[in-house]
Amino acid sequence: MDNEKRPxxxxxxxxxxxxxxxxxxxxxxxxxPRIAGHRAGTENLRRVLEGCGELGIKYLTLYAFSTxxxxxxAEEVRGLMSIxxxxxxxELEELHQEGVQLRHIGLLDQLxxxxxxxxxxxxxxxxxxxxxxxxxxFNYGGRDEIVHAIRHMIRDGVKAEEVTDELVSRYLFTSxxxxxxxxxxxxxxxxxxxxxxWQAAYAEWYFTPVYWPDFxxxxxxxxxxxxxxxxxxYGLVSAQVS
Ligand code: IPE
Ligand code: IPE
Ligand code: MG
Numbered sequence: 001m002d003n004e005k006r007p008x009x010x011x012x013x014x015x016x017x018x019x020x021x022x023x024x025x026x027x028x029x030x031x032x033p034r035i036a037g038h039r040a041g042t043e044n045l046r047r048v049l050e051g052c053g054e055l056g057i058k059y060l061t062l063y064a065f066s067t068x069x070x071x072x073x074a075e076e077v078r079g080l081m082s083i084x085x086x087x088x089x090x091e092l093e094e095l096h097q098e099g100v101q102l103r104h105i106g107l108l109d110q111l112x113x114x115x116x117x118x119x120x121x122x123x124x125x126x127x128x129x130x131x132x133x134x135x136x137x138f139n140y141g142g143r144d145e146i147v148h149a150i151r152h153m154i155r156d157g158v159k160a161e162e163v164t165d166e167l168v169s170r171y172l173f174t175s176x177x178x179x180x181x182x183x184x185x186x187x188x189x190x191x192x193x194x195x196x197x198w199q200a201a202y203a204e205w206y207f208t209p210v211y212w213p214d215f216x217x218x219x220x221x222x223x224x225x226x227x228x229x230x231x232x233x234y235g236l237v238s239a240q241v242s
Contacts, residue, residue, distance in 0.1 A: 007055075007228035013181035015059035016052070016224075017203070019195055022187025022211030029211075035079040040213035042087050049100070051217035052132055055224055059133045059177060061105070063195050067141030070110075081115060084138060088118045092125070099131030105173035106140030107148070135177065142197030145173050174199055182227045184220075186212045204230050 020041060027037030045062075052060050065080055072080075095102065102123055108116045119138070149171035153163065169175065179199045185191075188209040192200070206223045208215070233241050 007225055011228035012056045012224065013204075013227055014057070015061070015178050015180045015182075016057050016220075017061040017063070017180040017183045017196055017200070018048075018215075019063045019183070019185040019189075019193060020212040020215075021185060021189055021193075023213060025187065026211035026213045034076060035083075037211075037213060038076075038080060038083055042083060044213060044216055045087070045091070047216045048220055049095075049098075049132065049134070051220040054217070055221065057132070057224075059135070059180075061135040061137060061174075061177075061180060061196070063137045063140065063193075065106075065138045065140070066194055067106075067139060067144050068194065070139075081112065084136075085115050085118060088122050092122050095134070096126050096129065099129045100126060101129040101131075101133045102126045103133060103135045103177075105135050105137045105145070107144065108139070110139055133177065135174065137195070140173070141194045142192075143194060146198060148173075168198070172198060179203065182206060182223065184208070184223050186210050186215050202232070202234055204232065 023037035023041040024034040025037070026040060027034050030036075049060070051057075064084065069080070070077060092102075102125075104119050104123055108119060111119070119136075146168075149168060152171050153167070158167065174196075179201070180196060180203045182205075183196065183200050183203045184206045186208055188207065190207055196203075204227050206226055208219060208223070210219055231238060231241065
């Protein structure tokens with residue numbers, strides 16, 4: 001990447017989260033079945049990961065399957081499950097070699113045992129890697145996550161006065177991961193769709209009409225460049241933060 005165009009390091013988001021949307025429309029536009037769009041939406045992953053490395057992004061969270069996506073036609077749900085399995089089979093070794101730590105956010109219980117074990121294995125294998133932390137949100141829902149956290153706090157006997165912002169964060173699936181600085185949504189939709197509803201409280205948002213399978217390193221760079229021009233005020237006034 002051209003050094004002059006590269007945003008200053010302090011303006012690089014530490015954590016980027018992406019709502020990978022538009023696979024179905026990408027396929028439809030080509031007269032292909034929706035599942036072909038989902039497959040195409042895995043082919044750009046490597047390029048996006050490379051882009052993260054080049055830009056110096058440390059955490060990447062990808063929204064791959066929401067708790068609401070179970071309501072899609074059974075054939076599509078099955079297809080999405082087998083795509084996750086194929087991606088683990090074909091990419092895990094290389095990701096591990098490259099120092100990527102894989103984490104899963106969401107609940108594994110509802111997945112087929114074989115897929116569940118593969119995800120657990122991938123997480124275990126890569127747990128000491130630290131070049132890039134890649135969180136896969138699969139069977140993830142922000143509300144589900146908060147309900148899950150509250151249940152755990154109650155089971156642990158947490159007292160009302162002990163509940164703080166930090167404690168809640170520690171009970172979420174993302175425990176230990178800094179909040180996202182930048183959330184990207186592809187495909188032109190302007191909504192949150194139950195993604196990181198707690199963690200993205202002060203994230204910067206970037207929307208692009210590009211469908212996910214067409215999102216590449218260049219599109220990532222554009223999003224980061226746009227982010228680098230934003231002023232994050234966290235409720236303060238400009239003079240306080242600059
Ligand atoms: C995103 O693409 C992938 C998942 C939600 C699993 P979509 O499948 O939502 O694609 P569109 O929005 O129908 O185009
Ligand atoms: C959000 O996309 C979920 C994922 C990208 C995995 P959807 O396509 O499911 O969201 P809605 O239904 O348009 O809000
Ligand atoms: Mg969609």
